[in-house]
Amino acid sequence: MVTGAGRGIGRAMAEALAGHGASVAVNDIVAERAEETAALINDAGGRAAAFAADVGQHAAVLEMAAAVEKELGPADLLVNNAGIPGSFSAFKFVDSQPSDWEPFLRVNLYGVLHCCHAFAPAMKERGWGRVVTISSEAWRMGTDYGISMYAAGKAGAIGFMRQLASELGHDGVTANCISLGELDNLPLPDDYFARYPVARAGSADDVVALLLYLVSDEAAWMTGQVLPLNGGLS
Numbered sequence: 001m002v003t004g005a006g007r008g009i010g011r012a013m014a015e016a017l018a019g020h021g022a023s024v025a026v027n028d029i030v031a032e033r034a035e036e037t038a039a040l041i042n043d044a045g046g047r048a049a050a051f052a053a054d055v056g057q058h059a060a061v062l063e064m065a066a067a068v069e070k071e072l073g074p075a076d077l078l079v080n081n082a083g084i085p086g087s088f089s090a091f092k093f094v095d096s097q098p099s100d101w102e103p104f105l106r107v108n109l110y111g112v113l114h115c116c117h118a119f120a121p122a123m124k125e126r127g128w129g130r131v132v133t134i135s136s137e138a139w140r141m142g143t144d145y146g147i148s149m150y151a152a153g154k155a156g157a158i159g160f161m162r163q164l165a166s167e168l169g170h171d172g173v174t175a176n177c178i179s180l181g182e183l184d185n186l187p188l189p190d191d192y193f194a195r196y197p198v199a200r201a202g203s204a205d206d207v208v209a210l211l212l213y214l215v216s217d218e219a220a221w222m223t224g225q226v227l228p229l230n231g232g233l234s
Contacts, residue, residue, distance in 0.1 A: 001025045001068060001075040001119055003055050003111070004082030006033025008185050009134070011040075012204035013079055013211055018046030020212065025068040025075065026050050027082065047072075055082045055111035056103075065118035074126065077215050078119045080112045080133040080157070086150035093148040101149045108153030109160075116164060120173065129173035130215040133161050134207075137181050137230050158226055165224030174223035176214050178207065181230025197232030 005014040006028030018024045018041040026041070028034035031052035041048035049071050053064040068075060084107045091100055112133055123129025138147055139155035158177050165175040182188060184201035193199045210229055213219050228234050 001027065001065075001077065001115070002079040002081060003027040003115060004029075005037050005079075006030055007037075009183065009204045009207050010079075010081040011037045012208055013081065014048065015041055015044070015046075016208040016212060017077065017079075017215070018044070018048055022077065023072045024048040025072055027053060027055070027064065029054050029082070055080075055114055056106040058110075058114045058117070061114040061118045069122075074122045075119050076123065076126075076129055078115060078123075078129070078131045079211065079215075080115055080131070082111055083108045083134070083153075084150070086136065086138055086145070086147035090146050092146050096149070101152075104149040104153045105156070108150065109156040112157040112160060116160075116175075120164070120168065123173045124168055124171040127172040129168070129171075130219075131161070131164065131173065131175040132211060132214050133157055133175075133177045135177045135179045135226070137179050137228065137234055140179065140228075140234055162224045162226075169223055174214075174219065176219075176223060177226045178210055178214070179226050179228050179230070180207065181228075181233045183207075193231070195233070196230070200231065202229060202231060 002014040004010040005026045014024045014026050014037055026034045026038045026048050034050035034052050038048040038050040051064045053060040084104050135154045135158055138151040161175045161177050182201055184203050
C-alpha cells in the first residue's frame, strides 16, 4: 500500500516495489492520478490496482483497506507518503488561525494514524510487516519559511511511528521514517543547495533505494528509526 502514489516520489516508490515483485495498492486523493500510476505498473508487467481515498478521513481509509484486501490480498507493506507539502503553508504561526492548521494535521499526522490503524493489525496477526513513513527535515530544523504546522504534523507522525515500532516489534512488524531534504521536484534557485554538503537536490532514485532496504528482510533489525536522507543538511 503506497499512499499519495499518483505522482512524484509516491509513483516512483510504487513502480519500484512492483518491479521487485510486489502487488501494489496505489492510493491518491485524485482517482485519475492513482489509475495512471496503476496503469503504468500493469503495462510494465507488474500488478497494481488504484484506490482513490482521502487519507485524512478515517472511514474512507477503512473502506479502502477492505477493498485492497479483497482485490490484492492483505497488505504486508505500508508506505505513508501522502501529505500536504510545506510550501502550501505560507503563513507565520502568530498570524494564523486554527482553521489554517487543520489541513496539515489532518493529512500529515492523522493520515498516518488512519492508515496504520487500518493496515497494521493484520500485519501483527500474520507476524510480519513493514511500515515506512515519508517525513521531512522540517521536523528537525526550524526555518522562517512559515511551515510551522507542516513541521508539527511531520514531527507528530515521527513520534507516533517510534511508539508503533515499540508496540509491534515483538510481532515481526517494523516501523521507520525517511526524513527528506529538498527533492528535485521543486523549482528552487540554483544556489539553494550550496548549503548542502552534497550540493544537489535529492532524487526519486535516492528515496527508492532506502525504501527498498527498509521493506526488505535485511532490515528486520531496524525499527523505530528516523533516517535522514538530505545530502548532509542536518
